[in-house]
Amino acid sequence: GNSVTQMEGPVTLSEEAFLTINCTYTATGYPSLFWYVQYPGEGLQLLLKATKADDKGSNKGFEATYRKETTSFHLEKGSVQVSDSAVYFCALSDENFNKFYFGSGTKLNVKP
Amino acid sequence: DAGITQSPRHKVTETGTPVTLRCHQTENHRYMYWYRQDPGHGLRLIHYSYGVKDTDKGEVSDGYSVSRSKTEDFLLTLESATSSQTSVYFCAITGTGGYTEAFFGQGTRLTVV
Numbered sequence: 001g002n003s004v005t006q007m008e009g010p011v012t013l014s015e016e017a018f019l020t021i022n023c024t025y026t027a028t029g030y031p032s033l034f035w036y037v038q039y040p041g042e043g044l045q046l047l048l049k050a051t052k053a054d055d056k057g058s059n060k061g062f063e064a065t066y067r068k069e070t071t072s073f074h075l076e077k078g079s080v081q082v083s084d085s086a087v088y089f090c091a092l093s094d095e096n097f098n099k100f101y102f103g104s105g106t107k108l109n110v111k112p
Numbered sequence: 113d114a115g116i117t118q119s120p121r122h123k124v125t126e127t128g129t130p131v132t133l134r135c136h137q138t139e140n141h142r143y144m145y146w147y148r149q150d151p152g153h154g155l156r157l158i159h160y161s162y163g164v165k166d167t168d169k170g171e172v173s174d175g176y177s178v179s180r181s182k183t184e185d186f187l188l189t190l191e192s193a194t195s196s197q198t199s200v201y202f203c204a205i206t207g208t209g210g211y212t213e214a215f216f217g218q219g220t221r222l223t224v225v
Contacts (some may be wrong), residue, residue, distance in 0.1 A: 100214050
């Protein structure tokens with residue numbers, strides 16, 4: 001079956017530090033991979049996506065590369081800001097985009 | 113922003129009462145989903161719909177039912193609310209033909225006392 005595993009939080013960093021949030025997946029076929037971000041009191045927003053192996057998704061300084069050989073989609077940012085404090089979810093969708101599977105979420109706290 | 117509206121945004125109800133949450137979309141997307149979000153569990157799929165009157169169960173469907181009589185509306189009903197159904201509920205939509213990502217509503221915070 002399909003599943004997503006991501007590192008547990010919370011992750012606490014100082015402003016301008018390097019961020020990595022690990023995500024690995026199990027899937028049949030050729031899933032698409034996503035990172036979503038949730039700010040307090042809000043719904044989830046798409047941060048970036050990759051639809052095939054070796055694709056790199058990027059947005060707002062965040063990046064993630066679809067690695068089929070390691071079944072991973074780790075989220076990275078070179079220099080985090082206080083405004084990046086949120087919960088980040090890794091997700092995959094099946095080939096038909098009929099169902100989405102989410103990780104448990106990783107809370108990021110960035111201190112000034 | 114995708115046009116998804118959830119109502120109500122907040123609700124407190126008593127154990128044993130029926131509750132209906134509504135999701136309304138203006139995007140004409142085919143697929144609609146209901147998730148619940150609980151600490152330590154991320155988002156878990158309750159039910160989803162792949163067309164009018166076409167629905168299927170997700171991983172945590174017990175105690176919930178859904179209906180979709182129009183493309184734009186997807187209702188989630190708790191037939192007899194229990195305290196374990198206290199949660200934040202999110203509706204999501206996806207399309208076809210390149211609309212590959214899911215768009216989420218703002219959520220409904222339900223408290224069962």
